[in-house]
Amino acid sequence: MQTLGTPILASAVWAQSSGSLGLRSFLQPCVADELAKNDKQVLLIWLDGGMSQLESWDPKPNTEFGGPFRAIPTSVPGINVCELLQHTAKQMHHLALLRSVCTQDNSHSAGVARINRGDPKNRGVDYPFLGSAVAKLLGPTSSGMPPYLWIKPYSGGFKASDAGFLGAKYGALALGDGKPPDNLLLNKTISPEENELRNELRQKFNNRYAVGRRKEWTEANSYVYELAKKLMDRRDLFNESSVTDKDRERYGTHELGRHLLLARRTLETGVRFVKVNSYHWDSHGDNFNASDSLIRQFDQPFAALIEDLHERRMLDNVLVIVMSEFGRTPKINSHVGRDHWPEAWSIAMAGAGIQRGVVVGKTNDQGTFVDGQPHDIGDLFHTWFKALGVPQDMMEYDNNGQPLPVANEECSPIPELLA
Amino acid sequence: MMNNATLLAQYEPRPTGKVVEYERQLFQARFSPCGSFLIASGYDATIQRWDMRGDEIKRLNPCLGHHAWVQCLSFIPGTERNVSADSWGQIAVWQYTDKTPAPVWKNESAHDGWIRAVAVSPDGQLLATGGNDRVIRIWSATDGTLQKEWSHPEKVFSLCFHPQGASLISGDLKGVIREWDPAAATMRREIDARVLYQLDKIGVRRSATSGQTTRKQLACAGQKTPGGGFSTGFPCVLVFNWETGQPIREMQMGKNDDGFAYDAIFHPSGFVMATSCAFPGKGFVWCWTPAEDKAFYESNSITNGRSLSLHPDGRRIALLVSESANANGRQLVDGVYQGGSAKIHILEFSGQDTV
Numbered sequence: 001m002q003t004l005g006t007p008i009l010a011s012a013v014w015a016q017s018s019g020s021l022g023l024r025s026f027l028q029p030c031v032a033d034e035l036a037k038n039d040k041q042v043l044l045i046w047l048d049g050g051m052s053q054l055e056s057w058d059p060k061p062n063t064e065f066g067g068p069f070r071a072i073p074t075s076v077p078g079i080n081v082c083e084l085l086q087h088t089a090k091q092m093h094h095l096a097l098l099r100s101v102c103t104q105d106n107s108h109s110a111g112v113a114r115i116n117r118g119d120p121k122n123r124g125v126d127y128p129f130l131g132s133a134v135a136k137l138l139g140p141t142s143s144g145m146p147p148y149l150w151i152k153p154y155s156g157g158f159k160a161s162d163a164g165f166l167g168a169k170y171g172a173l174a175l176g177d178g179k180p181p182d183n184l185l186l187n188k189t190i191s192p193e194e195n196e197l198r199n200e201l202r203q204k205f206n207n208r209y210a211v212g213r214r215k216e217w218t219e220a221n222s223y224v225y226e227l228a229k230k231l232m233d234r235r236d237l238f239n240e241s242s243v244t245d246k247d248r249e250r251y252g253t254h255e256l257g258r259h260l261l262l263a264r265r266t267l268e269t270g271v272r273f274v275k276v277n278s279y280h281w282d283s284h285g286d287n288f289n290a291s292d293s294l295i296r297q298f299d300q301p302f303a304a305l306i307e308d309l310h311e312r313r314m315l316d317n318v319l320v321i322v323m324s325e326f327g328r329t330p331k332i333n334s335h336v337g338r339d340h341w342p343e344a345w346s347i348a349m350a351g352a353g354i355q356r357g358v359v360v361g362k363t364n365d366q367g368t369f370v371d372g373q374p375h376d377i378g379d380l381f382h383t384w385f386k387a388l389g390v391p392q393d394m395m396e397y398d399n400n401g402q403p404l405p406v407a408n409e410e411c412s413p414i415p416e417l418l419a
Numbered sequence: 420m421m422n423n424a425t426l427l428a429q430y431e432p433r434p435t436g437k438v439v440e441y442e443r444q445l446f447q448a449r450f451s452p453c454g455s456f457l458i459a460s461g462y463d464a465t466i467q468r469w470d471m472r473g474d475e476i477k478r479l480n481p482c483l484g485h486h487a488w489v490q491c492l493s494f495i496p497g498t499e500r501n502v503s504a505d506s507w508g509q510i511a512v513w514q515y516t517d518k519t520p521a522p523v524w525k526n527e528s529a530h531d532g533w534i535r536a537v538a539v540s541p542d543g544q545l546l547a548t549g550g551n552d553r554v555i556r557i558w559s560a561t562d563g564t565l566q567k568e569w570s571h572p573e574k575v576f577s578l579c580f581h582p583q584g585a586s587l588i589s590g591d592l593k594g595v596i597r598e599w600d601p602a603a604a605t606m607r608r609e610i611d612a613r614v615l616y617q618l619d620k621i622g623v624r625r626s627a628t629s630g631q632t633t634r635k636q637l638a639c640a641g642q643k644t645p646g647g648g649f650s651t652g653f654p655c656v657l658v659f660n661w662e663t664g665q666p667i668r669e670m671q672m673g674k675n676d677d678g679f680a681y682d683a684i685f686h687p688s689g690f691v692m693a694t695s696c697a698f699p700g701k702g703f704v705w706c707w708t709p710a711e712d713k714a715f716y717e718s719n720s721i722t723n724g725r726s727l728s729l730h731p732d733g734r735r736i737a738l739l740v741s742e743s744a745n746a747n748g749r750q751l752v753d754g755v756y757q758g759g760s761a762k763i764h765i766l767e768f769s770g771q772d773t774v
Contacts, residue, residue: 030587047490062464064443068488068506068533083532106748284745285651285678289592328487330443331758333721334676335651335696335744368756379619392536 004201009247019124034406040269040352040388041318042134043305044275045260046116047298049108049282052328052338053367055082055291057346060367065330068288076357084295087303093357094306094315095350096417100361102374103326103342108282111342112323117164120408125399126164130381133406135170136397137390137407140309143270148228150174151259151266152277156181156222165399168220172275177255178262180238181228184207219320234269237262242342250304256299264305267318281324285335298322306350319352330368344370345379353419360416386413423708423715429770431716432736438468439476439763441516447492447682447726448739450765451515454731457763458501458515459739461673464504468515479499480519485509489625491537491548496561502560504534510548512560524563530554531697536578538587540601545589547601548576555589557601569604571597577639579663590639592616596659610664612657628681629718635707637661640680640690643671651678654695658709672717673697684724688735690715694724700744721764736766 024035028383042414054060059071060080071080074092081089103371105111117130128136133136135147143162149172150159156176160168209216235395236242251257263274280296282318290368302322307314327345328338344363364371385407397404421429421556439448440458445467448459457476459471464483466489482503490559491504495512500523511525512595531589535549539560546558551574557567577590579603627674637659645652659669666744670691672680677697682690690708697703702724707714721740743759750757 064463066487070487070507070532101756154611269576285676329746329748330756331750332701332743334700334743334759336740337651337697337745339745342748366756 010124017026023298037256038137039270039317041141041271041314041322042131042273042352042384042388043263043267043318043324044130044273045298045302045320046275047281047322047324048112048275048277048279048296050282050324050326050328051281051295051298051361052287052291052329052341053099053341053344053346054328054338056295057081057085057086057097057348058363059083060330060363060365063366065367067332069291072417079357079359082295084291085299087299091303091310092309095348095357096355097346097359098361098380098414098417099346099347099359099363100102100370100373100375101345101347101377102370103377106326106340106342108325108340111340115323115325116162118407120405121410122208123402124412125402125404125405128166128174129162130142130163131162131168131172131275132166132170132383134273134388137165137395137406138272138388141270141272145230145266145270145272146173148224148275149266149271149273150275150277151178151262152275153177153259154281160220165404166397167216169216169223171220171224173224173231178259180231180235181254184228184232184238185235186232208379219339221305223248223359230418235266247304251301252297254297256297260301260305262366264308267309267314268312268396283328283337284333284337286381287332287337290337302330309351314340315351317352319354320350322348322386330366341376344368344374349384349417353389355419358416359416375414376408376411378408379414381407382411382413383417387418421688423711423713426688426706426708426715427769430688430690431510431768431769432620432692432704432706432738432766435735435765437476439765441467441761441763442650442744443761444741444759445725445739445761445763446488446490447728448761449492449494449500449726449728450730450735450737452494452496452731453499455661456515457728457737458492458494459761460492460503461761462488462759464489465518466492466501468512468520477728481520481581482511482513482515483518484511484522484525488533491534493537493539493546495539496541496631498543498560500560502537502539504529504537504548504550506533507548508532508534508552510534510537510558510563512546512563516548516596525616526558526563529556529558529705535574535576536589538578538580540580541582541584545601547578548581548590549578549589551575555587555599556733557587557604567601567604569599575715583608588637594641596637596639608664610637610659612639612641612659614617614643614669615639615655617643617645617652623673635661636667636685638683638685638693640683640693642677642679642695644675651676653705654678654693654697654728655706656680656683656691656693666701668707670705670707670709672703672705672714673719677703678723681724684727684729686729692727692729692736694727694738696725696741698745702740704731704738710725722762724765725761734768740764 070083074089076092117127132147140147147318155176160171164168251261326342329341443463445461452749459467464485470477470478485505486507488506499516506529510529511522513520532550537548544670549555573591594613596610642652654672658668680695704716705714723741725737
């Protein structure tokens, strides 16, 4: 089996001596033991570029900035969403919408990382993205499956950059185009005995490579190798013939539909954190046709996913989050597009620890700014950690002696979102 | 056909200095067939009117009663009526000469959602509508009675009748042009404009047939080959031989993030006049004879172009532009968040000939 894409994987040492993902080396022991029992899972759907809140969760029909679309009722009386979410509207009783999101950055380059990290206070370190943080805080589930999978278009590999100061092994194992890592399966010409010998040789090379190098780097190499081996046990995940026609129809055959279906299947195997990326949401031009295409592509499989998680009794344990780096401007530009808008946008969520069938916060009648208390991404990180059972007020990262709060300490959980 | 130098001498569009300003963005601005009115449909659910008869352009009472976006506007030949359609599925016919127009008739649920295109038959008897619900409907222009309806394979982005009246032409999201027999509700043929389709959301934005003089060409406007993440590409107008369905000329402007050619009209002398948006902030106006390799006139001195209308005198043009610059983040003027606005520039051809 080949390695997963980054130079640090050229050699490996598998060390489990630090416990489950090294959790105990960073956390108070009693907390770590408690968290190890927690089999909460997370699905983050990241709509890269910025979904328009006005064409989705927070419609303002027939107003200056409302655009062409109608609002439709949902399964929760009094809550309306944009007509492009016709399937999701029927699942609204499982969802919570936060319509008062107000964040700090209107550029992709800074905004993506800032939102993914929960916008912590600057302490001179790179904080982990949410997936890496959860992989660190909760570790793998009892399934032993990789704690952080990233299903994305284009290339795959191991994406260490998400992990920030936690170290490379808390990065994401990315399944490019929803495909398994290259050479996941053992070549048929290699017998189990030969494979064993091969692994012994690899181990010797790894040990030699580790001498004089930083432990966290060599650990990461081995760790990623073992993650891929775990996936080998569940290669049925990638067997297209095991997908039912019904699922294919309900989720759709387009990229996001296929990837959300794979996300459900990986959650079923026990992956702790699954991130699904969708691209091309940056609709500076032709926003309304773009939304008509993209939001409908999101709507159908997302509704199917929520329905499936509920029917499988997984929704109590799986936290589902839908977000971008920002929303889009109320103003419609001359290219019939909407630009970047962190001032007032929406994030949808459902599942573990989250209130169901509610809207929290609101924007003004024009949809331009938050009316009332705004909420930053730090508030949401506190909310999500609490929903997952992470007692953030008792816990902080220990970054080689530097105490670092898991979420921005000036923010706090949003009680109305918590079940 | 005149060569480019001769055409430029005769038909260079020049500003008259008359500009109509409107506080919200507009989709279309059209001269009425009598030439006395300028009518525009907008993002604000209204149809705006101006009296063009005197030296001063006078704003008249708007037509009210639509919802959301009124993207479609056409005149009914032989009458003083216009038809409009909105993004919530309503069509309405108005007496645009009334002091305070009320709908002559309307249908609030003509389509399920966004109506993208309206066309009127040359004899003024029939209206055709189409949009996101993938249905084409034919209505009596007189009273709104439904005459025919049929499913369309894709979202309908544009409609026009051939000047001889026996054919309805649709352009769709996927860049396919179809000729229909509206009486039989049957398709006669397809014409391939798929070069205007990318990323599930581009398609044929506007179709136009050649004027009464030739009846031999079809133009469709859109964009091709988008670059970057803006969903915007080269503004482009395709001109086809109507008889053969074969492309004659691809009239491409600007660069691959400029955006859409939103309108293209045939001038009776045979050239195509088109307008587009561009990035950042400046749109194109160009005049191009399909027989020539290059436009005889092009300019990007104005903001983003949205529509063109030729006055019945053949000399004046109403050029609608959007004034709504791209801008990320909070943009306040005196503490107030600003939306976009529109201007309608009245241009005049350089020569003295009239139609």
